[in-house]
Amino acid sequence: MRSTGALHLGHYHGVLKNWIKLQHEYECYFFVADWHALTTHYDEPENIENHVWEMLIDWLACGLNPGSCSLFIQSRIPEHAELHLLLSMITPLGWLERVPTYKDQQEKLKERDLATYGFLGYPLLQSADILAYKAGYVPVGEDQISHLELTREVARRFNFIYGKEPGYKEKILAAIQKMGAKNADLYNEAKKQYQESGNENALDRGRALVMAQNNLSLGDQERLYGYLEGSGRIILPEPEALLTQNSKFPGLDGQKMSKSYGNTIAIREDAESITKKIKTMPTDPARIRRSDPGTPEKCPVWSFHKVYSNQETQAWVQEGCTTAGIGCLECKKAVSDVVIEEQKPILERAQQYIDNPKLIKEIVREGCESARAVAKETLEEVRDVMGLPHRDR
Template sequence: MSNKRIVSGMRPTGKLHLGHFHGVLSNWLELQKSYECFFFAADWHSLTTEYANTDGIKDSINEMVLDWLAFGIDPEQSVIFEQSKVPQHAELNLILGMITPVSWLERNPTYKEMQENLSTKDLSTFGFLGYPVLMASDIIVYKSAKVPVGQDQVPHLEITREIARRFNYLYGEVFPEPQALLTETPKVLGLDGRKMSKSYNNAIFLSDDAETTRKKVLSMVTDTQRVYKKDPGEPDRCVAFALHSLYVPQEKRDEIVVGCRSAELGCVDCKKILAQCMIDTLAPFRAKREELASKPGVVDEVLTEGSRKAEVVAKETMNEVRAALKV
């Protein structure tokens, strides 16, 4: 088992937006240079909340993985696979479910929070309560040494560590306790100032064309206290300016700050600069995505081969698990 193995997954929700790139994908790109990486489309996890509406999951996987590949997640460097195509995830989930106390799941901070946020859905299911067990299975079936998480996700990883610890206590040492690989995740604001999210309808998608991107940026909230162009503005109050640090060169940003605070630069002109910088930055990715999308079956080929590679590793682990269980 490599002590530099990383496992990370993403629920398929379709095309990815800027928040996904800066929060997850950019980190994956760096990790695959130094670690043995397993990146998966977590389609079974989608069923914990979308069990009544599964029609779009397959298309969502295709759109999501196209974004991965276009941005440089490389199947030659990383194992890219589909969770449901590796049945050992489900087998280990069943076994770990036998030993995981219900109280551990009920105290999971996300459990009640998601029930409140998704109040229109019936989440009083065994699968939703037990999704941390499936998450643990996803990680430890590959004996992952580290898991990339933000600070707010560390408590979730602790459940995985507790489950691995309990298995080892009952049956002997099989699983390493995965460590958190803390990652900086910039908060990317959407068009309306809230966190960028598809569900809020405030997202700029990585695959949006140039004109769509421009229109979205020009619609963004700016400094709400700057009523007229002649009024001095404050970039720190401006939602749109939050994206400047990601796309506009520092020298140009310095000019914008001066122009905003002196009222020499209007909000519309400022957003035009941001839109063009964003379009220029994303152009190579968008061209690569169009090229990949023109090749039928390219995502299926990547996922089929990646799932085959992942299953080889997962089978080895499950052989050890069965030996430990003496079954």
């Protein structure tokens, strides 16, 4: 997560609950992306460090366990930056410009100057974040699939360029020549269509052409399949998406909860503030008077009930609202009570880290050591295949 401010209930229900579950199913690495925060908030250095520590407290308070996962800070692992630089040498500029969120974020954040090299390159930094650990899976929502696909393309291109055996090009050309002039032309055209436009039919045609050649050795066949697909020896594995459920948690106004909309409840908000915010939430506009019946589906408060309230309470709200049997303040109080109750253990756990800052720093130190050991191994291999001199060890 980018360290750009206090976490809210949208983060908790949309992301953190899933992370808490995943830490017991996979070897997980979770980091505070302070470099990513600089891509949009580079002019606010006075806030970055505080946001980092506050985010880590939120994570631990919600239930991430340093005994079950690695928690670290991005900028403490210089291998992320080095891999980003090395990958930038082979990544076409057009790949970055076509990432959907690039122009979308520039449009949404017009008040910020985002015409920077760092902002253009942040999807590639994300790729480095993932590939440094040779991740098998990345938990993402639907809106982040394009970023993960870029990572897969970058890994594929890297493997194609640097995952070749000695004399690879000569062996490929010789294998294509064995196919005969007509089949060679068809193979090259299929390769071009697949690699330029992702045409799956072209990929199937190319594979069928190779399979039909009886004069090719098994080694030649494998080389031609890899050349067709644009792949080589796997140095950086292509990660798969671990799709999460729809993470659009409702805000106080019925829109998605977001700091930019000013409709949030913080993960560590105090009870008085929660009560006040929910009490002033808009309701079904048809309920002008206490005696007017309403429709829960038209009321933002109902969205909170669907997340927080049990079936019995939801039935009470449905009956009371549609018959004007209960008032909006009664309905809101039922929500604020359960939100406050859920916050209590989170606030208690958070206080332990607030009172003992050395503890959280020790957790981060250990997490950074664990993460960097893995990233270092990856970078040694990457430097080796790119022909860079080994550092003194």
